[in-house]
Every structure is written in structure tokens, then in C-alpha cells.
Amino acid sequence: MLHATDEGYDEARSLWNGMFEKHPSIVAKCRGAADVMAAVDFAREHDLLLAIKGGGHSLAGKSVCDDGLLIDLSPMDDVRVDPDSQTARVGPGATWGDFDHEAQAFGLATTGGVDSRTGVAGLTLGGGIGYLARSYGLATDNLLSVDLVTAEGELVHTSEDVHPELFWGIRGGGGNFGIVTSFEFELHEVGPEILTAQVFHHIDDVRRVLEFYQEFMTDAPDEVACYATITRVPTESAFPEAYHNEPAVALVGAYSGAIDDGRPLLAPIAQFGDPLLAAVEPMAYTALQQGDDDGFPDGERYYQKAHFLETITDAVIDVIVEHTETLPGPYSGALFEPMGGAINEVDPTATAYPHRNAGFSFSITGGWSDPDRDEEIMGWVREFFDDLASHATGGVYTNYLAHDEDDRVDSAYRENHERLVNLKNEWDPENLFRLNSNVEPASGGGQ
Template identity: 40%
Template sequence: MTQWCGPGAADYDERRALFNAMIDKRPRLIASCDGPADVKEALERAAQDDLRVAVRSGGHSVAGQSSNDDGLVIDVRPMKAIEIDPKGRRARVGGGCTWGEFDAAAQEFGLATTGGRVSSTGVAGLTLGGGSGWLERQHGLSCDNLLAVELVTADGHEIRADEHQHQDLLWASKGGGGNFGVVTALEFRLHPVGPTILGGLMAWHATHAAEVARAFRDWADDAPEELGPGLVVLTGPPEEFIPPRLQGEPLVAVALCWIGDPASGEDLVRILRDLEPEVDLVGPMPYAELQSMLDDPPGFRQYWSADYHDSFSDAALDVFLAAGANRASPMTQHLLLPWGGALARVDADATPLTQRTARWVSHPFATWEHAADDAANRAWVREYRTANAPFTSGGVYLNFIGDEGDERIKAAFGADKYERLVAIKSEYDPGNVFSGNQNIRPRANA
């Protein structure tokens, strides 16, 4: 049964809060939905009262697209059912589940699929936008493992899209975002992973950044697909695992996940250990623990962006590290992720995403506390992107960016795939009811 919440309700502020504290939107109504019938009721109410619609699951959209002002938010968080078929290596996951919940259920059977690197991220939103995670170089993105999606369309119809029916809608859901309906359930292919893997973090003081970054670039660029690593420029947090002398200091770190033969993984990691990290937390650990290693608490202000690269030269590394040394906030993280492997093997037409052969993704991830610092942190991201532009390929992974305009959306898909998405949008949502996303406008509104 739909539960309605509006301004004045005791839990209104709690229920409207999003991960990004910069977003302070005040919807007229929040509809907490237990299933498709509740979603249909909420859509009918939105049409009746002429309210704009947003769909909220994990609430991690950095642009705040999980909410709106004076509209109606369809909150699918109550849809938490998870069914694991260990023999068939399949999972059916409710539209309100987070990756932490999904991982915990699948790991009981030593299974997983590529999921987000932050455990509180919603499964649906991440998958619909592509789904980058530690396992991607061996098993592809989350969307590459999506077998079926169940959703409620703008006109209230319940639809299942799979290999046998509504194949166009399944294709569009593999990276085309939440443009086509309210997702109530997803089905995934699972893979043997863990429950114990080799993973963790190594860190050095930033005085070693150039040496470590170049070694990481060469090491990761040629690494086996079982390795999922990332280079991170950050500030040493006040945590027990960070020596006191490094707390509050600029660091360069490598986070990694190895899901292959343990002995081979140790041999691979030794290349980094030869650089004598001042923090070495890499070892056997539960996969589910690795999945929450980068979790940040909600309540901070966020502004992110990203770009694809066909290669990452020394000059590109110099620009990356210079930006990392001049972050506007000590809470900001500056990331470099290697792609390749299974991501590049996916047929070019299998998903809406373009440039699947990109080798690297740069990801400035600005995080700060006070509104007075908004301009400085936005400027830091934009200035890095400007300096980085000569080294980029023009493509982008939309889950890593905020609202950067239509041209960036089109760059994520390429002209032909974008036109195909417009045609599918025009069929399933001709009135653009689902516009609170990286929006693909139907033909009448394009």
C-alpha cells in the first residue's frame, strides 16, 4: 500500500534527504511504493495533480535527479526482495535494493555481479546508467549482466523486458538511464566471486605521487582481467589504519580487487610493494567488505565529473597529479580507473554505451562540507576538465557526472545510439514523464 508523505510530516526531511547535501529539494509528495500497483497509483496521482515525477532508490544521483521541487517523488526503497538462484547463477533484485544488500545475499553462495564501489548506491540507478565496479574488467559492467528488467511505464502498464519480449526496452535499460519507466525488479547473471578475495588499499605520501602514479599506470594497463584497481589522490583520514604522521597529509593510494588465483595475485601485488607503501592493507578480505571500503557518509556536498581516455600519457598524469595536489577540499578524492578486458569485448551494439574500448576513466570527485565552499570546489572540477581536455576521447560515463547538458548525454551514446534511444523513449514515454534523469527527450519534445 502506498504511503504518502508531504511537508509537515514528522519524517518528511528524513525521507527527502539525498546523498548529495547540495541538493535541498522539497517535493510536494513522496510516495513510498511496495510494488508495481503502488507505482501505478503514484503515477496516476502525478497525472491528476499535474506534478513532475522523480524516481528515488539509493538517492546517489550527484545532480539530485532523485528528487524535485513541488513535484512527486516515487520512492521505491521498500522494494527489497532478493532471490538468489545459486544453481542457475541468477538473481532477482527489488528496485529498492542497495548494492550492499545485494552483495550480502549473493555472497552467501560465493556469487556476485559487478556492482558499485559504494555499498549504499541503489542497484537500479547504477545499473540503468551502466554500472562500473571492481569486477568490470573480468565480468563487464552491471548492465552487461542484466538479463531482465521489470518496470511500470508512464501509462501505468507493467512490463517485463528480457530476451524474449520488449528486447528494445531491455537494450535501452543497459545504460540509457531511468528514462523509460519505474524499475520494480531486475534480474542479473552471477559469477563465482569470493567470499574471500585479495583486496585492500596501499598508500604513500604525495611526495612519491609521480613515481607511484607512473608505476600504477604501467602496471594496471597491462594487468590480467582478474585485477580491478584504481589510483586515488586523497587526504589521509583520521583513522586507526592511517599512521598519525599521514593523517591530514596528501596521499596517493591504490585500491585493488583481485579475484583470480591467490598466488598469482600476490605476485602481481609485489610490484607495488616494491615501491614501499607507507600503508599496506592489501590481503585476503571478504568481497562484501571491499565493496564498502570507499563508503562516504551522506550529508556532504558533492560535485563530480569524468572523461574517457584511449591512453594516459605522462603529460596526462602530470595534469592529473597537479590537480590532485590543488584540491579545493581535503575531503575530495581524485580517481583514475583502468578499463579494458571484458568491457572492451562487449559487442559495440549490445548496449547504448559508446567507446567501450576506452582504456582509462578520470574521475574528479569533489566532496566538501560548507556551502561557502561551493564555488571553489566546482571550479576545481571544471579547471581539471579544461586542463585534461587534450588527453580525452570525448566519451563519458554518465553515472560519474552531474547535470552537464545535452551534449554530454549524447557523447555517452554517440549519434546513432542516441537516435535509437530517442525512438524507444518516444514509444514508451512520449510525454517525457520520466525527465528527472540524464534525460533523453522523446521526439515530440526533442
């Protein structure tokens, strides 16, 4: 247990998003399931607000609280790969960097996020979008089983065969039902090198590039995942100096099959238009997975809102052009993540993650340092988001909800919400686990 004056307290309560400066009364740094069970009992018996921190990358700052108890799972970062069965057992404090480091030693991987610092836990419990998702499904689709500590402080194992309804809710319903202490994943043969495409265009070309992107992804096989991002031109010698830090539109593609098979499939990304820089080349899979690490430094201020889109229509592009001529804040931008492929082969009600018909996730991120700019930059995100709303599906990825979007939780769970409420009534009727995209029990417990 750590208190405010103890060494390590400040590190434990710090999140990636510097907007959330909170001070829990106690921090329980847990080394195993027994510590988690004891901490849950303590929180329940003393009626303490409970926050749970895995990788600490909650965009909405849900993994820390004022006054209550913070369960810090970061010491539980063990990753054990079984190359024979192509499975991995992963602790809830592991990051995707930890995961890929171990799995790639055997040429194995599963879908993980595109920033190696994010936690396996939070990302998987909400869904888990990444370069491999169109081939192998979301991270959560690759879960074989989990162990979790319930609100009663009991350790429960769940899979398709054991407490199947609970296992259904875990896959997309976040941490609403307990604290996962161990994840078991299916792995696939990937890497150690993977074919990638990296292309930057000046923002003046955004309309043409996004039209191309929509068309390219419509015809792309499942093994191709191409992201489109509105960002800034890097201050590197490979780019004309006059354009450094100017807004840009970048396409980053990956092919998850054999490198030579992918070359003709990724080539059109580099051949299109008049890019500032274009390359199609193999790269270490672990390097691809670290691609976003430098773009969003720890401890800065971030605010993000997201939609799902079926397609990128002219009207969508009009809104994007209008809002991206200048980007407020050094880390601000917008991102298309391609859906489809194996993600959409799963029925929307087969797991708690319902967004199986979307073509793209589109997120708008404000990133800045100076608190005086909070209202200006959050205002830019909100206006951009509002102008796109009528062109979107109405759904949102639970992991992309902002801190002020509790009223959008229904859009995250959609047709699965009622079933999740029933599960919550059974496993956490007092809503002990409520610092998340919260499924409120019918009793409204703990609010």
C-alpha cells in the same frame, strides 16, 4: 503518500548529496509494482513533475524535485538469490550492501559499485563499474531481464527475447523509459574472501606512481582490477602522523580468481616505490565492497565531473600533478577506474552503454561542508576537468554527469543517442521520465 508535515517526509526527500535540498509536494513510498503503477498514473493525470529515488546516490541530484511527486522505492529492497541457477531477483530499493549480503551467503556476486550504500537501480541502469567488471562486464551486462512500469502505467517484462529493443535501451539508457520494479541478474562465484592490494604513497610520488599504474594495468589480466585514487592519508596509526590528512595517491587492487593465483599478480603493486603503507592480503568481498563507505559521508556537499581516457599519458599526469598538490575540501579527490577486459569485449552498440574502448574512467570530486565554499571548490573541479579535456575521449559515464551538465548528455550516449531517441518516442513521447540523463523525445515533450 507523505506530505511535508508527515513523519518520514524529510528522510524520503534527502539524498546522499547535500547540495540538493528539494521539497516535493507529495512522496509516494511504494511497496510493489501496483503502488508504482498507481503513482505513475497519478503523476501523468495531474501533470506533475516526477522524481524517482532508488538508492538516492544520484551525483546530480536527479532523484528528488521541488513541487512534484517523488516516487520513493526504498521499501522495495528485497533480494532473492537462486543458488541453483546462479541468478538473483532484486528490488529497485536495494543497495549494493543488501545485494552482496544475500548473494555472498552463497559465495555469489555480480559487478556492483565500490560503495555499499549506492542503489542497485541507478547504478545498473547507467552501466555499473566495479572491481568485478573486467572479469564479468558492467552490472548492466549481467542483467537478464527487468520488469518496468511504463509512462502509461503498465507493467512490462523485458529481456533479450521480450521487447528486445527496450531491453537494449535499459542497459545504459538509465531510467528514460520507465520505472524498473524488479531486476534479474546473472551471478558468478566470488568470495567469500578475495585477494586485495592496498597501497598508499605520498602525493610527492604521484608522477612515478601513475606511470607505474598505467604500465601495470596495460599488462594486467582481466581478473585484476586496480583503482588509483588521489585522496588524503587516513588519520590512522598505521600511517606516519606527520602525513595524516596530507594528499596521497593510493592504489587499491582486487583479484577475482583463486587467492593463491592472484598473489604474484598483485605483488608488484605493493613492491613498487617507497609506499607509506602496502599490503597484499585476502579480505571479505563484502568488506572490499564497503571500501568507499566512510570516505564520502551522507549529506555533505559534492560536485563531480568525469572523463574517459584511453591511456594515462605524461600530459595527463602533468595536469593531475598541477591540480592535486593541495586538495580543497575534506572529501575532495580524483579517481581512476580501470576499464578493459570483459567491459570492452562488448560491441559499443550492443547495449546503450557505448564506452567500450576506454582504458580508464577518471572522475574529479569536490566534497565539502560549508556552502560558502561552493564556488571555490566547484571551480577547482571545473578547471581540473577543463585542463584534461583535450587528453580525453570526449565521452562520459552517464552516472557521473553533474547537475549542470545536461548539455553533455550526448557525450554519455554517443553513437547510441539517436536509437535511444527513437525508443523514447515509442515508450515515453511526453517525457514523463525526465529527471535523469535525459534522452529528449523528438517532440521535446515535457520540457
